[in-house]
Amino acid sequence: xxxxxxxxxxxxxxxxxxxxxxxxxxxxxxxxxxxxxxxxxxxxxxxxxxxxxxxxxxxxxxxxxxxxxxxxxxxxxxxxxxxxxxxxxxxxxxxxxxxxxxxxxxxxxxxxxxxxxxxx
Numbered sequence: 001x002x003x004x005x006x007x008x009x010x011x012x013x014x015x016x017x018x019x020x021x022x023x024x025x026x027x028x029x030x031x032x033x034x035x036x037x038x039x040x041x042x043x044x045x046x047x048x049x050x051x052x053x054x055x056x057x058x059x060x061x062x063x064x065x066x067x068x069x070x071x072x073x074x075x076x077x078x079x080x081x082x083x084x085x086x087x088x089x090x091x092x093x094x095x096x097x098x099x100x101x102x103x104x105x106x107x108x109x110x111x112x113x114x115x116x117x118x119x120x
Contacts, residue, residue, distance in 0.1 A: 010107035012075035013114055018046040022070065023091040026081060027099075038089055045078040047071060049092055068097065070117040077114075090119050 025038035048071040056065050070090065072080060084102045091097075097119035107113035 010113055013048070013071060013073040015046060015076045018048050018071070018073060018076055020047050020049045020092065021045045022047055022049065024081065024084075025089040025091075027085045027087040027089075036087070041089075041091070042079055042081065044072065044080055046073070046076050065120070068092075068119050070115075070119060072115040072117065074112050074114055084115060084117055090117070 022044050023041045024044055025041040028037045028039050031037055049068050050071070051066055051068045054065050054067065056063055070092075072084075074080075084099065086099050086102055088099045089096050090099060099117055100120055101118035103116040103118070104112045105114050105116060
């Protein structure tokens with residue numbers, strides 16, 4: 001499941017910056033009971049998970065919401081799928097997150113330089 005490494009003049013994201021590992025379960029479909037079905041999970045090594053916290057106020061209650069951006073490098077990250085799918089699941093530090101946005105980033109070629117995955 002490794003992606004071919006792109007030829008680019010831009011250096012990869014530094015390996016010492018990619019300090020996390022995640023598990024990725026690709027969204028497959030919804031079954032007849034409207035339950036989401038996922039593909040078998042894969043472990044992706046050498047990624048970076050950066051969290052942000054926001055406070056949401058709804059009526060008389062408020063709550064904290066934790067979002068994250070996951071950086072996955074085309075060169076230094078290991079065991080990546082060919083593509084990342086919105087609605088898929090990411091597991092990190094024992095918690096499940098849902099992919100809401102996939103941003104493929106390009107440097108100087110038509111090959112992906114790195115991905116920025118937004119999760120909630």
